[in-house]
Amino acid sequence: MSGTATSGGDDGRWALEARGLGKKYRRGWALREESFRVPAGRVCGLVGPNGAGKSTLLGIAARLVEPTRGELRIFGRPVGDPTVMPRFAYLGQDKPLFKRFTVAECLRMGQELNPGWDQAVAERIVREGNLAPSARIGSLSGGQRTRVAFALAFGKRPELLLLDEPMSDLDPLARDEIGSLLMSEVAERGTTVLMSSHMLSEVEHMCDYLLVMAGGRVRMAGDTDELVPLHTVVTGVTTDGRLPDALASHTVIDVRTAGRQFTALVRHEAPLDPAWQLAEPSLEEVLLGYLRHPEAPALLSPTAVPGHREEHAA
Numbered sequence: 172m173s174g175t176a177t178s179g180g181d182d183g184r185w186a187l188e189a190r191g192l193g194k195k196y197r198r199g200w201a202l203r204e205e206s207f208r209v210p211a212g213r214v215c216g217l218v219g220p221n222g223a224g225k226s227t228l229l230g231i232a233a234r235l236v237e238p239t240r241g242e243l244r245i246f247g248r249p250v251g252d253p254t255v256m257p258r259f260a261y262l263g264q265d266k267p268l269f270k271r272f273t274v275a276e277c278l279r280m281g282q283e284l285n286p287g288w289d290q291a292v293a294e295r296i297v298r299e300g301n302l303a304p305s306a307r308i309g310s311l312s313g314g315q316r317t318r319v320a321f322a323l324a325f326g327k328r329p330e331l332l333l334l335d336e337p338m339s340d341l342d343p344l345a346r347d348e349i350g351s352l353l354m355s356e357v358a359e360r361g362t363t364v365l366m367s368s369h370m371l372s373e374v375e376h377m378c379d380y381l382l383v384m385a386g387g388r389v390r391m392a393g394d395t396d397e398l399v400p401l402h403t404v405v406t407g408v409t410t411d412g413r414l415p416d417a418l419a420s421h422t423v424i425d426v427r428t429a430g431r432q433f434t435a436l437v438r439h440e441a442p443l444d445p446a447w448q449l450a451e452p453s454l455e456e457v458l459l460g461y462l463r464h465p466e467a468p469a470l471l472s473p474t475a476v477p478g479h480r481e482e483h484a485a
């Protein structure tokens with residue numbers, strides 16, 4: 172983990188720390204006074220169904236959305252603190268680039284606005300997409316515009332990258348290339364990434380931390396390595412069409428029956444019946460279980476709970 176507690180009272184161990192963070196729109200709460208944290212140096216997948224509150228959370232972190240309640244800290248500083256802005260880059264779903272600018276002019280703007288600008292990195296991303304520096308943004312395809320937006324985000328050399336469904340309009344090759352670039356940034360520079368995505372295979376491949384949301388609430392948060400092994404896929408037989416009583420000793424997240432057989436994703440809280448067939452689920456299976464059942468009891472690992480002391484995070 173790359174973040175450290177720094178002088179001046181800020182605590183760099185937590186890239187994001189939310190306490191009672193809420194956002195209410197006229198039609199209701201988009202984020203319901205939630206508390207969680209994301210350690211620095213991690214790639215955190217932000218997962219949830221449409222309308223879960225993911226963009227709202229990313230918008231609050233990027234200072235585009237004003238919270239109604241609570242507080243969000245970035246690297247230990249309140250999100251409104253002027254020292255926070257240069258430390259993150261945000262890539263929203265609509266990527267608002269100036270359409271009349273050329274690609275080169277966009278990069279020049281990035282250079283002028285950002286003191287730590289890395290022109291070589293930004294140019295490389297543009298070049299690998301075969302984009303002419305003289306091409307106007309308005310003439311580019313959606314995926315090509317996304318590439319320029321990525322060049323601007325990476326060129327800023329941020330400590331925190333806030334990405335709202337960043338790769339949804341990239342072709343498979345560009346997706347693979349930008350994904351690798353993201354992973355090498357994380358490995359080389361300890362950049363923290365908070366990335367919303369509906370592509371569970373992408374989340375499984377890239378993310379080592381999770382924030383699962385539904386209905387404006389956090390349903391699961393923590394280290395993937397800690398969360399996944401708390402679950403088991405149990406297969407067994409029903410009795411007279413009923414699920415076995417012993418299943419009720421565990422938290423059942425998702426259960427399906429086919430003929431006399433049942434398959435359940437459970438959070439095991441006691442030894443599991445040896446008559447059942449047991450398997451460790453993939454991250455994708457766990458995510459699907461929680462997405463299908465947003466009413467399942469929330470699961471936050473200690474690292475994800477603000478105020479919880481975490482020795483190995485220091």
Ligand SMILES: Nc1ncnc2c1ncn2[C@@H]1O[C@H](COP(=O)(O)OP(=O)(O)OP(=O)(O)O)[C@@H](O)[C@H]1O
Nearest residue numbers: 196197200201219220221222223224225226227228
């Ligand atoms: N500017 C806004 N004004 C009013 N309501 C809003 C606004 N932005 C979001 N909402 C509402 O807040 C809730 C959460 O929306 P949000 O965009 O954060 O969800 P999301 O998880 O990012 O969804 P998606 O996966 O579809 O992008 C939704 O019910 C949405 O209608």
